Amino acid sequence: MEKKFLKHFFIQVCVLLALAAAVVIVIDPFFHYHSPVSPLKAVVTKAEYQCVGTIDHFDYDSILLGSSVAENFNNRWFDDCFDCKTVKGIKESGTTADLIYYLERAYESHEIENVFYSLDLFALYADTQPTVLGDGMPLYLYNDNPIDDVKYVWNKTVIFEHIPYMAAMSLIGDYDEGMSYNWGQYKTFSAADTVSRYNRLSEKAEVKSADEYVDLIDENISLIEEQIKAHPETNFYIMYPPYSMLWWDNIYMCGELEQYFYALEESARRLSQYDNVRINYYQAEESIILDLNHYMDNIHFSEAINAWMVEQWNTQEYALTSENYTEYVDKMRILVDEIEAYHIKEYYE
Amino acid sequence: MLFNSYIFIFLFLPLALLGWYLLNYMEKYKLAQMFLVGMSLWFYAYFNISYLAVILLSCALNYGMSWLIAKKDTPVFRRIMLVMGCVVNLGVLGYFKYYDFFVENLNALLQTDFNMKNILLPLGISFFTFQQLSFVIDRCRGESEHYELLDYLCFVTFFPQLIAGPIVLHTELVPQFQDKSKRRFDVNSFAYGVAWFTFGLAKKVLLADNLAPAVEYGFTHITGLDTLSAWVIALSYTLELYFDFSGYCDMAVGIGKMFRIEIPDNFNAPFKSASVKEFWRRWHMTLGRFFTTYVYIPLGGSRKGKLRTVVNTMVVFFLSGLWHGANWTFVFWGVLHGVAVAVNSLQAGLSQRMLSGEGTGKSVLRVLYRRMAQIFTFLFVCIAFVFFRSDSMADGIQYMKQLTRWGISERILIVSNCLEIPEIYIISKAISMTVDSLLPYVNLAAYLVLLLVGFTLISGKTTRERLTERKLTIGFSWKLTILFVWSVLSLSGVSTFLYFNF
Numbered sequence: 001m002e003k004k005f006l007k008h009f010f011i012q013v014c015v016l017l018a019l020a021a022a023v024v025i026v027i028d029p030f031f032h033y034h035s036p037v038s039p040l041k042a043v044v045t046k047a048e049y050q051c052v053g054t055i056d057h058f059d060y061d062s063i064l065l066g067s068s069v070a071e072n073f074n075n076r077w078f079d080d081c082f083d084c085k086t087v088k089g090i091k092e093s094g095t096t097a098d099l100i101y102y103l104e105r106a107y108e109s110h111e112i113e114n115v116f117y118s119l120d121l122f123a124l125y126a127d128t129q130p131t132v133l134g135d136g137m138p139l140y141l142y143n144d145n146p147i148d149d150v151k152y153v154w155n156k157t158v159i160f161e162h163i164p165y166m167a168a169m170s171l172i173g174d175y176d177e178g179m180s181y182n183w184g185q186y187k188t189f190s191a192a193d194t195v196s197r198y199n200r201l202s203e204k205a206e207v208k209s210a211d212e213y214v215d216l217i218d219e220n221i222s223l224i225e226e227q228i229k230a231h232p233e234t235n236f237y238i239m240y241p242p243y244s245m246l247w248w249d250n251i252y253m254c255g256e257l258e259q260y261f262y263a264l265e266e267s268a269r270r271l272s273q274y275d276n277v278r279i280n281y282y283q284a285e286e287s288i289i290l291d292l293n294h295y296m297d298n299i300h301f302s303e304a305i306n307a308w309m310v311e312q313w314n315t316q317e318y319a320l321t322s323e324n325y326t327e328y329v330d331k332m333r334i335l336v337d338e339i340e341a342y343h344i345k346e347y348y349e
Numbered sequence: 350m351l352f353n354s355y356i357f358i359f360l361f362l363p364l365a366l367l368g369w370y371l372l373n374y375m376e377k378y379k380l381a382q383m384f385l386v387g388m389s390l391w392f393y394a395y396f397n398i399s400y401l402a403v404i405l406l407s408c409a410l411n412y413g414m415s416w417l418i419a420k421k422d423t424p425v426f427r428r429i430m431l432v433m434g435c436v437v438n439l440g441v442l443g444y445f446k447y448y449d450f451f452v453e454n455l456n457a458l459l460q461t462d463f464n465m466k467n468i469l470l471p472l473g474i475s476f477f478t479f480q481q482l483s484f485v486i487d488r489c490r491g492e493s494e495h496y497e498l499l500d501y502l503c504f505v506t507f508f509p510q511l512i513a514g515p516i517v518l519h520t521e522l523v524p525q526f527q528d529k530s531k532r533r534f535d536v537n538s539f540a541y542g543v544a545w546f547t548f549g550l551a552k553k554v555l556l557a558d559n560l561a562p563a564v565e566y567g568f569t570h571i572t573g574l575d576t577l578s579a580w581v582i583a584l585s586y587t588l589e590l591y592f593d594f595s596g597y598c599d600m601a602v603g604i605g606k607m608f609r610i611e612i613p614d615n616f617n618a619p620f621k622s623a624s625v626k627e628f629w630r631r632w633h634m635t636l637g638r639f640f641t642t643y644v645y646i647p648l649g650g651s652r653k654g655k656l657r658t659v660v661n662t663m664v665v666f667f668l669s670g671l672w673h674g675a676n677w678t679f680v681f682w683g684v685l686h687g688v689a690v691a692v693n694s695l696q697a698g699l700s701q702r703m704l705s706g707e708g709t710g711k712s713v714l715r716v717l718y719r720r721m722a723q724i725f726t727f728l729f730v731c732i733a734f735v736f737f738r739s740d741s742m743a744d745g746i747q748y749m750k751q752l753t754r755w756g757i758s759e760r761i762l763i764v765s766n767c768l769e770i771p772e773i774y775i776i777s778k779a780i781s782m783t784v785d786s787l788l789p790y791v792n793l794a795a796y797l798v799l800l801l802v803g804f805t806l807i808s809g810k811t812t813r814e815r816l817t818e819r820k821l822t823i824g825f826s827w828k829l830t831i832l833f834v835w836s837v838l839s840l841s842g843v844s845t846f847l848y849f850n851f
Binding site: 001002003004005006008009012013016017020150151152154155156157159161164165168 | 536775820827835837
């Protein structure tokens with residue numbers, strides 16, 4: 001009796017586990033094995049789980065790299081503007097090393113025509129080792145080891161949540177595949193919300209020396225520069241996203257302004273000297289950064305701003321070059337002075 | 350290595366079983382034991398390889414003492430070894446587990462500034478230290494023989510009981526390893542072992558782990574809890590702890606059975622207890638047995654009058670609290686139980702007779718009395734566990750205030766939302782898309798179902814009762830399959846990476 005019981009138990013377990021694995025492998029909501037199989041759509045909502053899969057297996061020739069402020073870009077805006085096929089390489093609070101990791105990964109399997117790089121100043125003094133390969137990340141999706149794939153194929157969250165969600169989004173309604181990782185649709189943007197989320201220091205901190213992070217900033221810029229030099233066939237479109245005036249006020253109050261200006265000036269100087277690089281500098285656009293209604297907190301702006309950023313590539317209005325980059329830096333310095341002298345006083349006395 | 354991990358279930362355990370039975374089948378008995386010790390050390394070192402030195406040194410010291418006693422067997426030398434055994438074992442445990450606690454309290458008391466060492470606590474040190482201490486004491490008392498090294502190492506390192514007990518005695522394990530007839534594969538024992546393991550795995554990953562997020566939320570937002578949520582979380586923690594620990598012990602017993610090694614039960618329906626004293630005869634039984642045998646009875650037990658009984662009880666529970674962790678919260682939890690057990694011990698007359706059912710009136714009254722006593726005991730245990738779970742005494746006291754401060758809000762809905770049970774995702778999503786306002790109540794309903802399942806299980810039969818009464822039919826194999834597969838699918842999850850506060 002026990003022998004029969006054991007035999008049945010093990011066969012049943014093997015069959016059910018094989019079935020579970022087969023369902024996950026075929027539908028593959030994290031695209032670990034392949035791009036979505038028709039009629040399923042590329043339902044992309046969890047960057048840490050899906051980014052590497054989309055980079056490895058999707059059909060594209062351009063990649064958009066950035067942090068959370070880049071998540072609300074619609075891939076299609078870039079496709080239309082540059083006549084290309086774009087995929088996102090997003091890491092929330094992503095460091096330069098994280099984004100370069102995605103880029104290197106993209107180069108391993110694709111020929112990349114365009115890189116759209118949303119360059120965050122704070123990412124320039126982050127650790128130069130990728131955090132995407134750190135503890136707590138689903139590394140089983142990042143490596144080629146089939147053994148640890150058990151964490152994916154025998155995962156009830158994948159089976160009970162992500163597969164039904166992917167199926168529902170694909171088959172019901174009109175899911176826009178370009179809106180990968182978009183969070184803007186769920187948020188409200190207003191000056192009142194933005195101000196309420198900003199904890200302004202009551203006193204200005206001691207001014208920190210720009211030297212403190214110089215080495216780290218230089219190393220981070222080098223990470224980008226190395227890719228630009230290594231891939232002259234790729235066009236790099238670098239954007240400095242427009243943080244709100246509260247963000248600038250915060251670094252002013254924290255005494256970190258000089259460090260950020262060093263990061264800005266040095267990155268602009270070094271990256272603008274290459275023929276395959278175009279840079280747009282949006283941070284000094286007063287109509288945006290002074291109007292807090294565009295934001296939900298001091299850094300995150302609405303989708304409309306993302307759309308506007310893409311549109312500006314059709315003009316030369318925000319182009320930063322090796323000739324004019326100091327003008328932009330000076331303009332930004334004056335603007336920060338004005339923010340501290342006038343604009344911030346609208347909200348904080 | 351955790352029992353509830355893919356590597357353990359699909360690689361380590363099959364490999365260990367295969368090697369053990371294959372070598373024994375080839376009659377390479379010593380080699381089989383060496384293999385088992387090797388596998389157990391791999392199991393142990395999987396968390397941190399530096400732990401290996403600690404356990405091996407501990408084994409060497411205790412086995413060495415036993416060897417010395419075998420060489421020089423005089424009463425005086427035994428007494429010296431007894432003192433040495435206690436000092437060495439408790440010294441090692443004290444250093445690794447209590448050094449920082451001691452320094453912290455010393456600094457607070459004397460306003461000094463001694464440095465803490467932030468020592469990494471070797472896994473399971475409390476368990477294997479007590480296990481070996483019991484062996485050394487028995488050797489010094491002349492109640493145990495000196496074992497062969499391999500038998501001894503198998504007893505200490507046998508992986509099912511290595512890192513979280515049960516605290517198995519050498520008299521229970523060593524004879525089983527010495528019995529060659531137990532080295533043959535037995536399909537009956539193996540089948541029950543598989544069932545036992547599956548029950549334990551399900552308790553851990555389907556019940557304890559699902560309750561954990563709500564408990565975690567509660568104990569990190571204590572001041573925000575209303576009366577209802579504070580009580581629900583306290584009950585949830587009691588269930589979580591029980592299913593976690595008893596699930597682990599069920600898995601240990603099950604794995605033992607797969608190897609044809611009987612490991613003692615650690616729980617016997619503790620929440621059916623009608624007194625705290627009875628609770629301790631049913632909860633973490635092997636720890637209670639250790640303290641009774643090696644502390645309570647040597648101190649005089651209950652043989653030296655009521656006052657000594659109370660003192661001895663308090664000593665045992667103070668030590669029991671301290672054994673659980675280097676924090677005053679554990680000590681206070683132990684003292685609370687000590688007081689309750691002491692009161693129970695001194696109880697006489699009607700209540701005790703009612704509980705035991707001797708010479709009392711109508712049976713209905715007796716049953717009613719016992720039920721009431723069970724409820725009060727359960728509530729006492731839940732409240733005491735609040736301190737067990739709290740990070741500090743201040744948190745524990747604050748939690749008590751939340752429990753007793755009357756006020757009801759919708760906090761329980763927020764607590765329910767923490768559960769994130771994937772199995773109800775489709776229902777939740779459908780409701781959120783139709784009547785969004787109903788969503789919190791769906792989560793609350795799921796939470797209540799989880800608690801209901803928990804209460805049904807703790808008030809029902811034990812794993813041993815369920816399995817020994819059951820025939821291993823094909824129908825049961827299906828139920829077990831579903832439980833096992835569901836548990837395996839629950840070993841991994843998908844986290845939400847929160848990086849900024851929207």
